[in-house]
Amino acid sequence: xxxxxxxxxxxxxxxxxxxxxxxxxxxxxxxxxxxxxxxxxxxxxxxxxxxxxxxxxxxxxxxxxxxxxxxxxxxxxxxxxxxxxxxxxxxxxxxxxxxxxxxxxxxxxxxxxxxxxxxxxxxxxxxxxxxxxxxxxxxxxxxxxxxxxxxxxxxxxxxxxxxxxxxxxxxxxxxxxxxxxxxxxxxxxxxxxxxxxxxxxxxxxxxxxxxxxxxxxxxxxxxxxxxxxxxx
Numbered sequence: 001x002x003x004x005x006x007x008x009x010x011x012x013x014x015x016x017x018x019x020x021x022x023x024x025x026x027x028x029x030x031x032x033x034x035x036x037x038x039x040x041x042x043x044x045x046x047x048x049x050x051x052x053x054x055x056x057x058x059x060x061x062x063x064x065x066x067x068x069x070x071x072x073x074x075x076x077x078x079x080x081x082x083x084x085x086x087x088x089x090x091x092x093x094x095x096x097x098x099x100x101x102x103x104x105x106x107x108x109x110x111x112x113x114x115x116x117x118x119x120x121x122x123x124x125x126x127x128x129x130x131x132x133x134x135x136x137x138x139x140x141x142x143x144x145x146x147x148x149x150x151x152x153x154x155x156x157x158x159x160x161x162x163x164x165x166x167x168x169x170x171x172x173x174x175x176x177x178x179x180x181x182x183x184x185x186x187x188x189x190x191x192x193x194x195x196x197x198x199x200x201x202x203x204x205x206x207x208x209x210x211x212x213x214x215x216x217x218x219x220x221x222x223x224x225x226x227x228x229x230x231x232x
Contacts, residue, residue: 003054004138005053006053006134010130019115021052021055029042039110057087060087060090063091073099075098077160078099078164080103082104082106082172083168086101088164089101090138090140093139102146103148106124106150107150109126118172121173128149132147162191162192163185163192165192168195171195175194193212193226195224195225199211202227206228208226210226
């Protein structure tokens with residue numbers, strides 16, 4: 001397997017979620033015509049679905065390779081926050097045999113996608129029905145996951161082994177939007193992995209903080225950190 005199975009609509013969502021997959025030509029189109037045009041017209045009709053499927057698969061393989069240095073993927077409960085089309089979760093599914101994912105996602109696409117800091121977490125670029133299709137078409141059975149709509153569902157209250165939020169939590173919106181929720185679902189051994197532009201802030205919130213990667217993205221630089229032992 002070298003690519004994900006997807007259609008044009010799902011490829012579009014992946015492109016909007018992972019702006020680093022955009023080609024130089026698409027970048028020029030987005031800059032010249034604006035974000036509204038790119039989001040609502042160009043990304044619907046002028047993208048290469050096959051190429052996006054291959055590039056997204058390759059990128060998720062790299063994410064898995066990094067995290068596998070710190071995570072035991074077997075027999076674990078995962079919480080995924082803002083994971084987009086869950087390519088990483090599909091890679092984990094292909095390599096592990098006993099796990100469960102709780103997935104928190106948005107269920108709409110903003111008219112003009114903004115990549116940057118959104119204090120209130122109002123930006124959205126996903127479709128939960130399409131996410132279900134994508135997961136199941138790529139080998140994940142419904143018994144392995146549950147998806148929660150961030151804006152309308154009650155979030156799961158149980159203890160998780162790992163919480164993973166790559167390029168979402170504290171990358172696009174404030175970590176503190178989730179702080180009260182985390183107090184309910186983290187225990188002393190739970191591990192939280194996410195990307196942030198302010199790693200030093202979390203040394204006062206957690207007993208242990210390890211920087212596992214420094215990342216230079218199109219929007220801004222960040223550190224990927226592994227945190228353990230939330231100080232209540």
